[in-house]
Amino acid sequence: MTVNESAQKIVEEFGMFDDWMDKYNYLIDMGKSLPLIDEKFKNEKYLISGCQSRVWLSAEMEDGEVVFKADSDAVITKGIVNLLIRVFSHQPPEDIIDADISFIDKIGLKEHLSPTRSNGLMSMIKQMKLYAVVFKTKMKEPSA
Amino acid sequence: MTVNESAQKIVEEFGMFDDWMDKYNYLIDMGKSLPLIDEKFKNEKYLISGCQSRVWLSAEMEDGEVVFKADSDAVITKGIVNLLIRVFSHQPPEDIIDADISFIDKIGLKEHLSPTRSNGLMSMIKQMKLYAVVFKTKMKEPSA
């Protein structure tokens, strides 16, 4: 699936919920099902700052695609990172860099996008795109 | 005349004016007629701070009475100091210390009493009372 296809799928999934409580229950489920990051990544270097809860994010290159893994000490935050991972993981760097993030607005999680520092969704996306930029640059470099 | 009598007289004088312009013309006249201070007193030491215009005030003891002299570079200010001198000069120190200053309110110059620093009437009165305190203390001391 492309970035857009995954995003579309998530928008559809969320479309089924009438009220916020179902939506958050679903997020919580997704938080619980997040494939956990390796413990060795749970350190300062992989911590995303600007979140009220702690989020660790790692990225690796596999066959030209970026693979993200993450964890958080808060479940809702985990659910949100999981969403992002479903959209952005296993995608080529340039697709991540160019990705449109309006789906977050569409699924009604806009409040997590607000410019507060208590709230790390913007920081997470920024960090994911940053990883993608780094990998893209590396791919272009002639191997030494 | 006592402090109160002089004050009462001034209140009566001002009572004759119907409008502010006559009142200020009178103040300006009084400002022009202020017996000038000796030039030697026009220095930092005799300057009253807290006024938008500069005011110099000196005081001397004569036969148990305090004699004030003053000058200012602004005419209205001079007029006001002149008022104060008419009330407070040639009075015994304790009468100056105890003097009631409500006459200023009564003659409609209350605006010059406001707690602004641009406006030195409070500072002038304070300084006059301070001189009186100093003289009173000196009088009590056994002459060395």
Added chain:
Amino acid sequence: MYQQVAFDVSKIRKDFPALHQEVNGKSLVYLDNAATSQKPQAVIDSILKYYTTINSNVHRGVHSLSRQATEAFEEARKHFQRFINAEHAREVIITKGATDSINLVAHSFGSAYLKEGSEVIISALEHHANIVPWQVICEQKGARLRVIPLTENSEIDLEVFASMLNEKTAIVAIGHISNALGVINPVKEIIRLSHNNNVPVMIDGAQGIVHENVDVQDLDCDFYCFSSHKFYGPMGVGILYGKEKFLEKMPPYQTGGEMIESVTFDKTTYNELPFKFETGTPNVADVIGFDAAISYIENIGMEEIMAYENELLAHGISTLKNIDGVRILADGAPKAGVISFLIDDIHPFDAGTIIDKLGIAVRTGHHCAQPVMDLLKIPGSVRASLAFYNTTEEIDRLHEAIKIVKQMFG
């Protein structure tokens, strides 16, 4: 004297327009008062009135509006003086908030009184605003910042404190009431012990002024500071009370207009107190608005407010404790205004997100008091902070919300 009537919270709530709104489709329950309080209509009206009438710059103007604004501004200062029972109006400095006030003291007292090897004492309970400015000045001066540890119950350990005081101690800076936990510190005893050692004390009263009767002469504190916005007044104003004997010896903090007696390029002489510490155009509108807030408070009566708040707090704590898995922080310590708690091992951010969805404003996180959270080995807490316009029904709404949180994350 003002005639007291029984505390009528439903009548009082009418004075606060912001309380009557819907949030997330539910009627708002505002329990984030320790962050900032809502404002009575009287305060809003006074700002409005100021800007439509006497608005002008103060202190140096010869014209009528400026004179009236100056008078109102200086009357406000005298009102603040009376409210905290300071000896002189010139001991009351207008700042932009508690943080600004503490920075002023740390910098200016620090410049005058801190030496290499001096010690500054704070407690482990402090808000960042009463930690970082001291760290900075201590580093500059080669002084040492010492921290009073807490007892098991998150109270200041007075015994240890007494043993920390010595001839190197330059100042003790302590919060009156902890914003993170609500613990009331024994400031009177701290001041007594400090003064026995000739050490002055600054009280960070950002929360204290809201929930206690503050009499600075009775306390005998050397500095006391707070923010208008947490005490039902407008944002952008703070107060610093300081004893004249210290303020006189301290150098100015910020410099510019107002605080100046005369300026030449060779030499600048500073104005007298309180102006020495007030530079730039002051926030006249909001100072006058804060004046209105204090009048509003006095009209209700601080004693009545405290009595009602204490009832509400007791009700809140016992209601929340009834829920299985709710852990109240610093439970049992003397407290005012704040219920800081955790629900099972649910992350405060998770709990707060759901509680917000239910129309209830609480705060989650470290509440700018990271050290005490580290000490308690928790990532933060959920904090419900009370004002005298809150009700037992609102507490019950919170109770329901916590039960829903437990279900969702169970």
Added chain:
Amino acid sequence: MYQQVAFDVSKIRKDFPALHQEVNGKSLVYLDNAATSQKPQAVIDSILKYYTTINSNVHRGVHSLSRQATEAFEEARKHFQRFINAEHAREVIITKGATDSINLVAHSFGSAYLKEGSEVIISALEHHANIVPWQVICEQKGARLRVIPLTENSEIDLEVFASMLNEKTAIVAIGHISNALGVINPVKEIIRLSHNNNVPVMIDGAQGIVHENVDVQDLDCDFYCFSSHKFYGPMGVGILYGKEKFLEKMPPYQTGGEMIESVTFDKTTYNELPFKFETGTPNVADVIGFDAAISYIENIGMEEIMAYENELLAHGISTLKNIDGVRILADGAPKAGVISFLIDDIHPFDAGTIIDKLGIAVRTGHHCAQPVMDLLKIPGSVRASLAFYNTTEEIDRLHEAIKIVKQMFG
């Protein structure tokens, strides 16, 4: 794009409630705008709306009100950014006023860049707020404060300035428009000359922002600061624009909450820009009010305002000059917004007292710019300062008032 209509001052006046009052029995003529401006109803309404709806603390709250307040606050910052055309929103620091902004730069830039023997250049025209903070930091650092002299006409002497720049110069701090005389300084040329010598420039724009189209990237200034209250916004808010490359390297100024990334008693790390320089609860209400002021200004159009003000100023100068014995200060220099004058040898305080009695608010004294008054060997001046809501009829009222002053003191 916004469709311009002819400048209709009588319509505009309706937006400013404070203009419609009597003072001393006369309808008010407010000509003290350089001290502080009156506020349009839109600004007053926005403060009112804030306090009755989203009032809450910003940045750290998880609840809805706090999120809305934060959004409005950060939108305001972006609006300020666009208005002065800063490159990034993080280059826009919210302070409490121009004086606060200048103190921040003097202290924080000074700490990072001033050394023993460094030189700081200001001009002889500066407001105390742009003199004293530099005196203080220069004294602390063993640096030297140098003052650009003025030409006969009270303009900055560019030739002398060029010769003062050297490898010791750390910063040049210059007012955009003199509040005391109204002289517009050649800031673009000053910046160009300074940058040729690799010297950064801070512009004190307290008056400049009011009367000029300010584009910080076009000016290429390194810092620019101003106050909300002089620019039709509420009191208690100021802006400091700074180029990121400098702000990044400068240490924090005040410390406490907000500007903190993490705090332990051993080590405190600071937040990123702009928060590094913003501590304590910000003045959210008035920042949002200032946002409304800028919208109001944009709606009228800065070009239209400038054109009208220039007409008014020209009318004012020629009207006043017509009176025998009136001496306009810095006459002939390029000017905006201010007519600073003397009447015969009448003391400004005398003149101002009578003019006030006639319902006209002007300012008298040294206007917090004592050095230039000393230079001109005058005790101060009478200053009429204009806003775009003033009218030629008001100028004519001033003309009449001056004639009465002359009679009374003649």
